[in-house]
Amino acid sequence: MPQFLSTADADFETRFTALLNAKREDSPDVDAAVAAIIADVRARGDAAVIDYTSRFDRLELTPETLAFSEAEIDAYCAQVPPAEKQALETAAQRIRAYHVRQMPENAFWTDPDGASLGWRWSAVSAAGLYVPGGLASYPSSVLMNAIPAKVAGVERLAIAVPTPDGKANPLVLMAARLAGVDVIYRVGGAQAIAALAYGTESIRPVDKITGPGNAFVAAAKRRVFGKVGIDMIAGPSEILVIADSDNDPDWIALDLMSQAEHDESAQSLLITDDAAFGQAVAEAVEKRLETLERRSIAGASWRDYGAVITVRDMDEATALSNRIAPEHLELCVADPQALAEHCTHAGAIFLGAWTPEAIGDYVGGPNHVLPTARSARFSSGLSVLDFLKRTTLAQMTPAALRAIGPAAETLAISESLEAHGLSVRARLNKLNDTPEG
Amino acid sequence: MPQFLSTADADFETRFTALLNAKREDSPDVDAAVAAIIADVRARGDAAVIDYTSRFDRLELTPETLAFSEAEIDAYCAQVPPAEKQALETAAQRIRAYHVRQMPENAFWTDPDGASLGWRWSAVSAAGLYVPGGLASYPSSVLMNAIPAKVAGVERLAIAVPTPDGKANPLVLMAARLAGVDVIYRVGGAQAIAALAYGTESIRPVDKITGPGNAFVAAAKRRVFGKVGIDMIAGPSEILVIADSDNDPDWIALDLMSQAEHDESAQSLLITDDAAFGQAVAEAVEKRLETLERRSIAGASWRDYGAVITVRDMDEATALSNRIAPEHLELCVADPQALAEHCTHAGAIFLGAWTPEAIGDYVGGPNHVLPTARSARFSSGLSVLDFLKRTTLAQMTPAALRAIGPAAETLAISESLEAHGLSVRARLNKLNDTPEG
Numbered sequence: 001m002p003q004f005l006s007t008a009d010a011d012f013e014t015r016f017t018a019l020l021n022a023k024r025e026d027s028p029d030v031d032a033a034v035a036a037i038i039a040d041v042r043a044r045g046d047a048a049v050i051d052y053t054s055r056f057d058r059l060e061l062t063p064e065t066l067a068f069s070e071a072e073i074d075a076y077c078a079q080v081p082p083a084e085k086q087a088l089e090t091a092a093q094r095i096r097a098y099h100v101r102q103m104p105e106n107a108f109w110t111d112p113d114g115a116s117l118g119w120r121w122s123a124v125s126a127a128g129l130y131v132p133g134g135l136a137s138y139p140s141s142v143l144m145n146a147i148p149a150k151v152a153g154v155e156r157l158a159i160a161v162p163t164p165d166g167k168a169n170p171l172v173l174m175a176a177r178l179a180g181v182d183v184i185y186r187v188g189g190a191q192a193i194a195a196l197a198y199g200t201e202s203i204r205p206v207d208k209i210t211g212p213g214n215a216f217v218a219a220a221k222r223r224v225f226g227k228v229g230i231d232m233i234a235g236p237s238e239i240l241v242i243a244d245s246d247n248d249p250d251w252i253a254l255d256l257m258s259q260a261e262h263d264e265s266a267q268s269l270l271i272t273d274d275a276a277f278g279q280a281v282a283e284a285v286e287k288r289l290e291t292l293e294r295r296s297i298a299g300a301s302w303r304d305y306g307a308v309i310t311v312r313d314m315d316e317a318t319a320l321s322n323r324i325a326p327e328h329l330e331l332c333v334a335d336p337q338a339l340a341e342h343c344t345h346a347g348a349i350f351l352g353a354w355t356p357e358a359i360g361d362y363v364g365g366p367n368h369v370l371p372t373a374r375s376a377r378f379s380s381g382l383s384v385l386d387f388l389k390r391t392t393l394a395q396m397t398p399a400a401l402r403a404i405g406p407a408a409e410t411l412a413i414s415e416s417l418e419a420h421g422l423s424v425r426a427r428l429n430k431l432n433d434t435p436e437g
Numbered sequence: 438m439p440q441f442l443s444t445a446d447a448d449f450e451t452r453f454t455a456l457l458n459a460k461r462e463d464s465p466d467v468d469a470a471v472a473a474i475i476a477d478v479r480a481r482g483d484a485a486v487i488d489y490t491s492r493f494d495r496l497e498l499t500p501e502t503l504a505f506s507e508a509e510i511d512a513y514c515a516q517v518p519p520a521e522k523q524a525l526e527t528a529a530q531r532i533r534a535y536h537v538r539q540m541p542e543n544a545f546w547t548d549p550d551g552a553s554l555g556w557r558w559s560a561v562s563a564a565g566l567y568v569p570g571g572l573a574s575y576p577s578s579v580l581m582n583a584i585p586a587k588v589a590g591v592e593r594l595a596i597a598v599p600t601p602d603g604k605a606n607p608l609v610l611m612a613a614r615l616a617g618v619d620v621i622y623r624v625g626g627a628q629a630i631a632a633l634a635y636g637t638e639s640i641r642p643v644d645k646i647t648g649p650g651n652a653f654v655a656a657a658k659r660r661v662f663g664k665v666g667i668d669m670i671a672g673p674s675e676i677l678v679i680a681d682s683d684n685d686p687d688w689i690a691l692d693l694m695s696q697a698e699h700d701e702s703a704q705s706l707l708i709t710d711d712a713a714f715g716q717a718v719a720e721a722v723e724k725r726l727e728t729l730e731r732r733s734i735a736g737a738s739w740r741d742y743g744a745v746i747t748v749r750d751m752d753e754a755t756a757l758s759n760r761i762a763p764e765h766l767e768l769c770v771a772d773p774q775a776l777a778e779h780c781t782h783a784g785a786i787f788l789g790a791w792t793p794e795a796i797g798d799y800v801g802g803p804n805h806v807l808p809t810a811r812s813a814r815f816s817s818g819l820s821v822l823d824f825l826k827r828t829t830l831a832q833m834t835p836a837a838l839r840a841i842g843p844a845a846e847t848l849a850i851s852e853s854l855e856a857h858g859l860s861v862r863a864r865l866n867k868l869n870d871t872p873e874g
Contacts, residue, residue, distance in 0.1 A: 084851050087844040094841065098554055101544060109538075116788070117535055117802050122781045124815050138852050171851055207814040226670065229815030233663065248867075254860035261856045293855045340830065344559045351553070351832035354864060358857035359833060362845040365554050366829035377644040378561050378666030380827040390817040392803035393777065395788035396796060404531065408799040410524035414608055415575050418730045419698045420795035423691035427791060430685075 002268075002282065002306030006275065007316050016309070020323065020374070024236055024265040024305055027215050034219040038194040045200035052191040057133075057164045061186065063202040068173070068184045077177060079170040088171065091363045092143050092178045098365030099151045102384040108393060114400035118393045123153030124229070126204065127387060128196035129181070130211035130221075131172055133162035133188055139171035140361060144368050145211050145382065146179035152387035157181050158206060160196060162188020188213075193220035197228045208387065210369075231386060232379060235372035236265035239357055240326035240346075242317045242339070243281075245274035247332045247353055253284035255330055258358050260301035261294040267305040269324065271317045278308040318342040325376040328357045347376045398431050439705075439719065439743030443712065444753050456744055457760065457811070461673055461702040464652050471627040471656040478631035483638045489628040494570075494601045498623065500639040505610070505621045513610040521608060528800045529580050529615045535802030536588045539821040545830060551837035555830045560590035561666070563641070564824060565633035566618070567648035567658075568609055570599035570625055576608035577798060581805050581819065582648050583616035589824035594618050595643060597633060599625020626650075630657035634665045645824065647806075668823060669816060672809035673702035676794055677763035677783075679754045679776070680718075682711035684769045684790055690721035692767055695795050697738035698731040704742040706761065708754045715745040755779040762813040765794045784813045835868050 005015050040048040046063045053059050068076075080088075108118030129145045131137060142159070149157050159176050161168070163186040176184055185203060187195060193213075199205030208229040209221060221230045239259040243252050256268035272278045285302060289295045311317045318339060321329060325345035333339050336351035343349060347370030350357050361368045369382035396404075405424045412421035442452050477485040483500045490496050505513075517525075545555030566582045568574060579596070586594050596613050598605070600623040613621055622640060624632060630650075636642030646658060647668040658667045676696040680689050693705035709715045722739060726732045748754045755776060758766060762782035770776050773788035780786060784807030787794050798805045806819035833841075842861045849858035 083847055087847040087851075090841065090844040091848060094548075097548065101546075102556075104541070107538060111531075111534065111802070115801065119539075119803070120777075125782075140848055140852065226810070226812065229812070248863075251860065251863050254856055254863055257856040258854070258860045261854060288856070288859075293853070298856065336832065340557075343828070345562075345826075346828050348829040348831070351830060354835055354838050355831055355833040356860040356864060358849055358854075358860045359838070359842065359845050360829075360831055361857060362848045363841045364552065364831040364833075365548070366556070366831055370829075371826075373663070375663070375666070376826065376828070378826060381829060383827065385822070389782075389808075389813065389815060390820065391780070391783050391813070392785040392797075392807075392818060393788060394785070394792055394797055394801040394803055395773065396792040396801075398791055401791050401796070404527065404800045405796065407524040407527040408796050410520055411528060411577055411799045412795060414521050414524075415577065416730070417695070417698060417795075419691055419694035419725070419735065420798060422725075423688065423695045423793040423795045426685075426688050426691055427793065 002302055002308055004278070004308050006310040007312055008310070016320070019307055022305060024267060027218070030215050031219050034190040034216055034223060037190040038220060038223055041191050041194035041200065042198050046202050049187055049191050049195050049200055049203070052189065053187055056189055057162050059163060059166050059186070066185050066187060066202050068186060073173050073177060073184065076168055076170040076173040080174045084171060085174060088139060088143070088175055088178055091140065092147060092175070094363050094365045095143055095147045096151060099148045099367070099384050103151065104385065104388070113403040114397045115404065116395040119390050120393060121388045121390050123155070124208045124387050124389065125154070126156040126158070126206040127154045127208045127210065128158045128160060128206040130192060130209065130213050130217055131159055131161040132213055133164055137161065137169045137172055139169065139175035140368065141212065142172055142175035143179055146176065146181050148367065148382060148384045149387045150180045152384040154387050156204070156206070158196065158204070159184045160187050160192035162186070162192070190216045190220035193217060193224055197224035210382065210386065231369070231382060232371060232375065234369070236267070237262045238267045238326050238372060239328040239330065240269045240271065240321055240324055241330040241332060242271045242314070242321060243277070243332035244272065244334065245277040246334065247277070249277065249280040249284040250288070251353060251356070252281045252332065253288050255356050256281070256285060256302070256306070257288055257292060257298050258356070259328065260298040260306065261292065264297050264300040264304070266301045268302060269307050269309065269326070271309045271311055271320060273311050273313055273317065275310040278310055282308055314339060321346065325374045327370045327372045327376065328360070330355070330357055345376050347371045347381050401427055402431055439739055439745055441715070441745050443747040444749055445747070453746070453757070459742060461704060461742055464655070467652050468656050471653055471660060474627040475631040475657060475660055478628055478637065479635050486624055486628050486632050486637055486640070489626065490624055493626055494599050496600060496603050496623070503622050503624060503639050505623060510610050510614060510621065513605055513607040514614060516607040517611045522611060525576060525580070525608065525612055525615055528577065529584060529612070531800050531802045532580055532584045533588060536585045536804070536821050540588065541822065541825070550840040551834045552841065553832040556827050557830060558825045558827050560592070561645045561824050561826065562591070563593040563595070563643040564591045565595045565597060565643040565646045567629060567646065567650050567654055568596055568598040569650055570601055574598065574606045574609055576606065576612035577805065578649065579609055579612035580616055583613065583618050585804065585819060585821045586824045587617045589821040591824050593641070593643070595633065595641070596621045597624050597629035599623070599629070627653045627657035630654060630661055634661035647819065647823065668806070668819060669808060669812065671806070673704070674699045675704045675763050675809060676765040676767065677706045677708065677758055677761055678767040678769060679708045679751070679758060680714070680769035681709065681771065682714040683771065684714070686714065686717040686721040687725070688790060688793070689718045689769065690725050692793050693718070693722060693739070693743065694725055694729060694735050695793070696765065697735035697743065698729065701734050701737040701741070703738045705739060706744050706746065706763070708746045708748055708757060710748050710750055710754065712747040715747055719745055751776060758783065762811045764807045764809045764813065765797070767792070767794055782813050784808045784818050838864055839868055
């Protein structure tokens with residue numbers, strides 16, 4: 001059974017704060033091991049990557065077989081059943097259509113002082129996408145990371161995916177192909193991140209690395225940050241459902257379980273303005289937990305971190321939601337758009353009971369890589385912007401320099417940066433000699 | 438004297454690569470000390486902050502005097518000479534006018550399947566800006582950090598600035614006031630970052646921390662990242678000037694020195710298609726170094742990290758520039774806009790000889806907080822986007838769910854996420870019972 005809270009209870013604030021601050025993940029400290037692996041890959045290149053792959057994945061590679069060949073990818077793709085291929089294509093098409101709209105515009109204008117100003121967006125040249133092996137090897141995540149990169153214009157997109165005992169997931173390779181990935185390395189762990197960041201004889205370095213991974217991958221991403229860009233370090237998944245009593249308790253129960261089944265550290269929360277409805281959802285969860293394939297994982301998550309919170313009204317619900325800053329927020333209420341206006345901190349909002357969160361995981365269009373652990377207070381889900389950077393532009397005319405140069409000179413002198421001031425003054429002096437401004 | 442390189446030399450590639458990879462900064466390892474300070478501030482709150490301020494800044498504070506009072510800020514602002522006040526106002530107005538244009542648009546549309554999709558931007562609720570004390574306490578950096586935050590809509594903007602021996606920089610306080618900063622704490626170092634991230638009895642926690650600082654501040658920002666958002670960790674400043682022979686060597690020399698004077702680890706590079714012009718600039722630098730106030734710093738930077746690179750043509754120049762990915766790029770050529778088209782990796786571009794980089798440091802309008810150490814390959818300067826986050830929106834109708842739900846179900850099953858599939862299936866079954874879609 002999850003926790004039951006009510007804003008009417010005297011101890012609500014204490015219990016809610018404890019819920020907010022519950023530490024759901026114990027990351028093992030693998031930093032020293034990861035530092036050694038990175039140093040080894042930098043020193044020995046391919047040989048180190050091949051050694052670690054032999055040791056951790058029980059797979060013997062050569063420099064020539066670090067990457068899948070096109071023929072190998074063809075063979076794996078041929079194993080994908082037609083229905084799954086078509087589902088991947090539907091997802092890829094919808095994700096692409098959404099992310100194309102995110103492309104930002106360049107700008108360049110001339111202001112009243114005669115200064116021309118603006119900015120220009122350009123793509124990261126090369127990006128690397130990490131894909132976990134084993135159970136958490138999700139083809140949907142390949143689409144969600146690779147498509148924004150390609151929409152942004154990344155020229156060279158590489159994937160690193162471990163293939164323990166040489167086994168690869170055909171849907172992952174199919175998703176990579178659909179998304180336009182250029183090369184797929186069968187390498188995982190910290191050694192893959194090191195190779196992507198620093199390069200080896202056979203693996204070209206990239207400028208940005210994204211994608212989820214285990215504690216070794218996360219620690220390696222933190223370590224190579226600065227040498228390359230990285231995306232966020234994702235924590236366990238979360239959902240908050242705000243639902244009134246005009247809902248089928250079983251639907252809401254399934255939505256809660258669809259996060260809980262990810263991970264024993266996942267968190268599923270329900271806020272409702274009807275205590276009896278909350279009870280009915282909790283009962284529906286218990287019933288579903290009798291038969292769910294991943295009932296052991298989902299049950300542990302629900303028992304340890306789940307909660308049903310009863311509020312007096314929907315204003316209380318949105319206020320609590322903003323304190324939670326959930327990764328996924330489902331609004332199963334009569335007017336979800338109106339309620340969404342008040343929900344300012346959330347990674348993704350799913351509007352209305354016909355929009356289960358799972359739609360967003362696969363085919364909705366928006367990205368499913370979203371800020372966890374309350375970081376929606378200050379960060380956003382993955383987008384094309386993660387694969388773009390902005391160069392600012394400025395061009396003065398003599399007249400513009402005459403208008404604003406003296407202020408720059410004054411501030412430079414006040415900051416004791418004489419050469420800054422002189423670089424402006426030399427030009428202003430020239431203008432005073434030959435009045436062309 | 439700086440290094441002289443030419444693309445015509447046989448050893449060019451070796452020397453250029455060495456220049457690219459030169460490690461210009463040795464950060465002391467203060468991580469253990471910083472971890473202890475953060476833990477102490479989390480445990481003891483105000484008392485810890487007050488103790489560290491006494492020890493490091495020789496300043497005795499109380500919970501009541503951690504923040505400047507309005508009367509104190511008034512008194513400091515009254516010390517600012519009118520010319521400097523006016524220069525700050527000019528800068529603030531121009532920076533604001535530029536950053537207002539960066540505000541991104543919300544979007545919401547309905548696609549052919551009947552799914553409504555979109556996103557909505559919202560501001561970080563509270564942000565903290567670190568301002569170094571002492572020599573590097575730049576009022577211009579206060580404007581460059583605080584104005585984008587306020588333009589984005591940050592409700593509560595705090596500054597932390599150390600005031601060693603109780604001495605504050607009046608221009609910093611004036612800049613904070615002009616930018617609309619809400620509270621200014623006279624606290625610095627790792628203890629300030631810890632207080633902003635975790636809060637104390639008297640210092641409210643924020644969601645995002647930006648601004649430059651020393652090794653302690655940088656290490657503390659890395660440590661609190663995740664609890665709050667942070668901006669980039671800035672390295673020493675850099676400039677690359679691409680100039681043809683139709684320039685005054687003294688102007689170019691001053692532009693190079695305006696970076697070199699920041700820091701002995703700064704880097705100033707010149708690329709020119711005329712070896713004799715490169716020599717003339719180097720001579721002009723030597724002449725300026727005889728009298729420059731900060732000649733000791735600027736001279737060391739120029740000697741250790743400066744370089745004059747001669748190329749055969751401007752195509753070579755832009756290719757090298759893209760490998761360097763400079764923080765600041767000045768294009769002193771006949772058609773700078775045309776050349777800029779080819780410069781894809783740069784933090785900020787200054788177009789033409791009338792646009793010295795120092796204009797951008799103060800009054801141009803674009804931000805002067807820019808990616809260093811070649812990180813312009815994958816990141817951008819500070820902008821309003823750093824103080825905004827995006828929530829994605831999705832709303833299905835019954836018809837939309839009928840159209841795309843089955844693909845989601847197929848992919849969920851292929852990923853062994855049964856509850857994901859069931860959450861879609863339960864709704865599809867309802868639609869099949871009562872055909873309303």
